[in-house]
Amino acid sequence: xxxxxxxxxxxxxxxxxxxxxxxxxxxxxxxxxxxxxxxxxxxxxxxxxxxxxxxxxxxxxxxxxxxxxxxxxxxxxxxxxxxxxxxxxxxxxxxxxxxxxxxxxxxxxxxxxxxxxxxxxxxxxxxxxxxxxxxxxxxxxxxxxxxxxxxxxxxxxxxxxxxxxxxxxxxxxxxxxxxxxxxxxxxxxxxxxxxxxxxxxxxxxxxxxxxxxxxxxxxxxxxxxxxxxxxxxxxxxxxxxxxxxxxxxxxxxxxxxxxxxxxxxxxxxxxxxxxxxxxxxxxxxxxxxxxxxxxxxxxxxxxxxxxxxxxxxxxxxxxxxxxxxxxxxxx
Amino acid sequence: xxxxxxxxxxxxxxxxxxxxxxxxxxxxxxxxxxxxxxxxxxxxxxxxxxxxxxxxxxxxxxxxxxxxxxxxxxxxxxxxxxxxxxxxxxxxxxxxxxxxxxxxxxxxxxxxxxxxxxxxxxxxxxxxxxxxxxxxxxxxxxxxxxxxxxxxxxxxxxxxxxxxxxxxxxxxxxxxxxxxxxxxxxxxxxxxxxxxxxxxxxxxxxxxxxxxxxxxxxxxxxxxxxxxxxxxxxxxxxxxxxxxxxxxxxxxxxxxxxxxxxxxxxxxxxxxxxxxxxxxxxxxxxxxxxxxxxxxxxxxxxxxxxxxxxxxxxxxxxxxxxxxxxxxxxxxxxxxxxxxxxxxxxxxxxxxxxxxxxxxxxxxxxxxxxxxxxxxx
Numbered sequence: 001x002x003x004x005x006x007x008x009x010x011x012x013x014x015x016x017x018x019x020x021x022x023x024x025x026x027x028x029x030x031x032x033x034x035x036x037x038x039x040x041x042x043x044x045x046x047x048x049x050x051x052x053x054x055x056x057x058x059x060x061x062x063x064x065x066x067x068x069x070x071x072x073x074x075x076x077x078x079x080x081x082x083x084x085x086x087x088x089x090x091x092x093x094x095x096x097x098x099x100x101x102x103x104x105x106x107x108x109x110x111x112x113x114x115x116x117x118x119x120x121x122x123x124x125x126x127x128x129x130x131x132x133x134x135x136x137x138x139x140x141x142x143x144x145x146x147x148x149x150x151x152x153x154x155x156x157x158x159x160x161x162x163x164x165x166x167x168x169x170x171x172x173x174x175x176x177x178x179x180x181x182x183x184x185x186x187x188x189x190x191x192x193x194x195x196x197x198x199x200x201x202x203x204x205x206x207x208x209x210x211x212x213x214x215x216x217x218x219x220x221x222x223x224x225x226x227x228x229x230x231x232x233x234x235x236x237x238x239x240x241x242x243x244x245x246x247x248x249x250x251x252x253x254x255x256x257x258x259x260x261x262x263x264x265x266x267x268x269x270x271x272x273x274x275x276x277x278x279x280x281x282x283x284x285x286x287x288x289x290x291x292x293x294x295x296x297x298x299x300x301x302x303x304x305x306x307x308x309x310x311x312x313x314x315x316x317x318x319x320x321x322x323x324x325x326x327x328x329x330x331x
Numbered sequence: 332x333x334x335x336x337x338x339x340x341x342x343x344x345x346x347x348x349x350x351x352x353x354x355x356x357x358x359x360x361x362x363x364x365x366x367x368x369x370x371x372x373x374x375x376x377x378x379x380x381x382x383x384x385x386x387x388x389x390x391x392x393x394x395x396x397x398x399x400x401x402x403x404x405x406x407x408x409x410x411x412x413x414x415x416x417x418x419x420x421x422x423x424x425x426x427x428x429x430x431x432x433x434x435x436x437x438x439x440x441x442x443x444x445x446x447x448x449x450x451x452x453x454x455x456x457x458x459x460x461x462x463x464x465x466x467x468x469x470x471x472x473x474x475x476x477x478x479x480x481x482x483x484x485x486x487x488x489x490x491x492x493x494x495x496x497x498x499x500x501x502x503x504x505x506x507x508x509x510x511x512x513x514x515x516x517x518x519x520x521x522x523x524x525x526x527x528x529x530x531x532x533x534x535x536x537x538x539x540x541x542x543x544x545x546x547x548x549x550x551x552x553x554x555x556x557x558x559x560x561x562x563x564x565x566x567x568x569x570x571x572x573x574x575x576x577x578x579x580x581x582x583x584x585x586x587x588x589x590x591x592x593x594x595x596x597x598x599x600x601x602x603x604x605x606x607x608x609x610x611x612x613x614x615x616x617x618x619x620x621x622x623x624x625x626x627x628x629x630x631x632x633x634x635x636x637x638x639x640x641x642x643x644x645x646x647x648x649x650x651x652x653x654x655x656x657x658x659x660x661x662x663x664x665x666x667x668x669x670x671x672x673x674x675x676x677x678x679x680x681x682x683x684x685x686x687x688x689x690x691x692x693x694x695x696x697x698x699x700x701x702x703x704x705x706x707x708x
Contacts, residue, residue: 004501004505006505006568007504007505007508007509007568010509010568010569010572011508011509011512014509014512014513014572015512015513015516018513018516018517019516022520022610023610026608026609026610030608048528048529049530051524051528051609052524052528052529052530052533053524053530055520055521055523055524055528055609055613056520056521056524056525056530056536058517058520058521059517059518059520059521059580059584060521060536062517062573062576062577062580063539063540063543063577063580063581065558065577066551066555066573066574066576066577066578066580067543067546067550067551067577067578067580067581068539068543069554070550070551070552070553070554070555071546071550073553073554074550074553074554077553077554122352125352126349126352129345129348129349129352130349132342132345133342133345133346133349135349136349139349139352139353141690141693142353142356142357143352143353143356144689144693145356145357145360145686145689145690146356146360147634147689148634148682148685148686148688148689149360149638149682149685149686150637150638150639150640150657150681150682150685151638151640152638152640152657152660152661152678152681153638153657153660153678153681153682155664156363156660156664156674156675156677156678157359157360157362157363157678158359159664159674160359160362160363160366160671160674160675161359161362163671170375170376171376171377171378172378173374173375173376173377173378173379173671174378175358175359175362175378175379175380178378178380207356207359210356211356212700215697215700215701216700216701219697219701239341264545267547268547268548268549270549270640270641271640271641271657274640274661275640275660275661275664287547287549287641290549291549291641291644294552294553294645295644301553304553305553308547308549308550308552308553311547311549311550312546312547312550315545315546315547318545319542319544319545319546322541322542322544322545323538323541323542326537326538326541327534327538
């Protein structure tokens with residue numbers, strides 16, 4: 001109860017504080033530089049120069065403290081050891097030799113290869129199929145739904161599918177093992193299966209991200225001009241040919257956007273690995289390794305920061321590409 | 332008509348593949364949802380896909396002790412009920428562990444010692460002795476029983492009140508609501524300035540926001556934890572609200588600015604000519620017109636904060652009054668790993684709200700996604 005009162009009062013204070021800031025800062029500006037009197041013209045110009053900054057200031061301040069400053073701070077910390085002494089590239093040379101880091105890097109690259117490709121592919125298939133049927137809208141909703149489910153919830157859902165009962169522990173209650181058994185195979189403990197367990201974890205993210213890819217690609221497919229499609233049909237193209245040779249080439253830009261967006265998500269993947277295996281059995285990834293170094297018994301912020309810098313570097317190309325595109329568009 | 336035949340065959344194929352795909356995507360969730368309504372024994376002895384058919388189980392029960400036998404004519408009789416009150420149907424029974432299913436209900440089994448045993452399909456049993464028996468150990472009855480499909484809300488009751496999900500639901504709400512409202516407000520003002528007010532360096536600011544869109548959250552953890560501790564904020568709700576606001580702002584500013592830029596400039600210009608201040612323009616024109624974009628972002632932020640595990644683990648404590656639902660589920664995964672009835676119900680307590688928001692406000696969500704992504708291409 002106390003907590004609810006605390007939360008509600010903070011919401012009220014926060015929201016009113018916000019509104020009050022914007023309102024009163026504008027009022028004060030108008031008082032200080034009134035748009036009348038002898039200096040009206042000069043005052044209006046000055047007020048117009050200052051006002052935008054009043055509007056932007058809170059966002060700018062929060063962004064600077066919560067995202068911009070940490071980027072530099074992390075880079076700085078990565079050059080220091082756990083007790084704060086400067087070690088130069090020491091943390092990075094340690095990383096290069098660390099067994100777990102190499103495993104994480106390889107796994108992350110594997111995720112980068114598989115998840116964006118598979119999600120985009122399934123998304124494209126789903127978009128192509130649902131575009132052509134009457135109940136397409138409902139079908140899209142259902143495929144899109146996992147987007148609303150937390151990674152942790154998804155982990156529970158899939159852990160149940162991968163559930164394994166050893167000999168003498170009764171019937172298999174995991175769907176995957178039951179299917180394998182029905183087709184005459186031997187049940188497996190999928191999550192501990194070396195190397196392949198990575199793919200069972202990836203399936204979870206693909207399951208979630210396909211809906212995202214589908215929604216965006218489906219909108220792009222709808223935006224294709226009817227004329228090109230009709231012309232192709234008149235020339236005797238089959239529906240499949242139209243899909244692959246007329247439609248897909250026209251939405252390459254969108255496919256690239258979907259691909260890169262999922263790529264960024266993949267680089268940050270943490271919850272799934274944390275909840276499913278916590279990096280055991282050869283499934284470690286960078287984000288989880290970083291968390292591990294940050295919160296283990298004797299945390300090492302230097303090493304943790306060095307791992308973050310590696311993630312940051314991997315994201316940078318996407319960042320540059322995004323800025324380039326946004327810039328091109330505003331022009 | 333070969334052409335028409337080919338076309339309808341294609342339509343069939345498309346419908347069928349779409350159905351298959353949807354099925355594949357829905358089954359994982361459905362499986363856990365069904366399991367969350369089954370009782371513990373049912374989950375651990377049979378797959379959820381059998382939930383709608385009756386499940387069979389073998390049990391061993393002891394009949395009443397021979398001392399309890401009552402005279403009836405020449406005989407001494409014991410009568411009673413196996414699996415009392417469970418609404419089961421007996422499909423077979425036996426009296427030795429070697430042949431536990433030797434008899435069908437209604438048959439009479441004769442024990443090596445001479446007494447006769449009958450079990451009816453409703454679980455009623457009758458044992459007849461020719462002479463007065465004695466002893467306090469009852470006859471063992473091996474029974475195979477069929478339980479009709481049954482669903483229960485007990486799992487939900489348990490996780491909400493005994494496993495602490497109820498408290499965690501409160502905690503998640505406490506995190507989510509302010510962390511959704513504050514960034515919307517802050518971003519709306521900034522987006523308006525970046526879209527419609529003359530200022531030097533505007534292009535640079537917009538480019539920085541786009542750049543910050545993809546900065547990995549992990550970057551912020553160590554520096555901000557130090558900062559929060561440094562200014563005395565420590566781990567707590569205020570800290571996590573600010574953190575979520577910071578992490579949500581790039582997308583918020585980006586989405587809202589893109590939307591506001593598209594609003595008709597004439598309205599804003601004519602309001603300016605009429606002497607409206609920027610604050611008035613913002614409140615009376617921009618905010619109402621931008622409602623779809625505001626809703627899109629609010630939904631995004633809500634889903635993201637509600638579903639978040641990592642930020643909560645870093646910026647909130649793990650005490651009973653601060654542990655959010657995702658964190659609780661991860662703990663349960665560790666401590667109650669095999670108890671699927673607990674895990675399934677917990678997962679669905681946390682999934683229910685986002686799913687509801689998703690299905691009722693999907694329109695805005697899709698619009699937001701499109702504005703946020705297609706623009707880039």
